Amino acid sequence: MTNLKSSGGLFVGLVTLDLIYLADSAPRNNQKIVAADYTLAAGGPATNAAVTFSYLGNQAQVLGVMGSHAITQLIRKDLANYQVAIADLEPSNSNPPPVSSIIITQATGERAVVSMNAVKTQASSTSIPPDILQNIDIVLIDGHQMAVSYDIALMAKAKNIPVIIDGGSWKTGFEQVLPFVDYALCSANFYPPYCHTQAEVFTYLSAFGIPHIAITHGEKPIAYLTESKTGSVDVPQIQAVDTLGAGDVFHGAFCHYILQGNFIDALTQAANIAANSCQFFGTRRFFSASFLSAE
DSSP states (O other), X not given: OOOSSOOEEEEESOOEXXXXXXXXXXXXXXXXXXXXXXXXXXXXXXHHHHHHHHHTTOEEEEEEOOOSOTTHHHHHHHHHHTTEEXXXXXXXXXXXXXXXXXXXXXXXXXXXXXXXXXXXGOOOGGGSOTTTTTTOOEEEEOSSSHHHHHHHHXXXXXXXXXXXXXXXXXXXXXXXXXXXXXEEEEETTOOXXXXXXXXXXXXXXXXXXXXXXXXXXXXXEEEEEETTEEEEEOOOOOOOSOOTTHHHHHHHHHHHHHTTSOHHHHHHHHHHHHHHHTTSSTTTHHHHHHHHHHX
């Protein structure tokens, strides 16, 4: 897919290898099941968002821990296929990268996930490459590399580069990043300390001066607060094949559309892309099908 104006995006956070299976259901204790299909791809919220941003015609770069283990070659090849650049925070790390095993229920598109996040692969902010923000128009942070994210957010703010957080769930350290955030895109499972309702989440984030906040609810409307105005954006209703990575796709598409227009329009267009992606198994077939149809 092409874009009249190619923008640069930096996506900071988790890089994994995802093993994805399509099956009738997730296995019970001591049960073996046979998958109907499987695929593997690079994963992680920031990583999948970067693939989406690149698919929409932009220059995407992932900043995370990759290392030198043999498994990383699978990750690197997948990202190369989608023209996503990699800035490795620990290129000499010989440990295997985090691996996720995911089972998609064939009838509903719902997923069950067993994964390792970035807890064991936390990088120091001293590992940030020089000039990392050169030619960057937007930054997305998923919260899985918090020390690095704090410095990146601080640097982006100084350069007037918009900062977006992917608030899939609350992570310790987010409170240090939030003062530099322009757009907070949160799931319904994002609950900061002492927050128990959506209204409390809006209030908490607004106290940091974040001007634009959205909370997604799966297939239900997206709630938003922008410049003291509240509202909602409808999500396209589709028959989902696979909901894995839909939020990541939403965030990557939002990064593209917010550089083209306003907040509500960006939410609407990103929701359309994310809904379309749910009609394909795995986190890459939507993009591959789109590439083929564009040729």
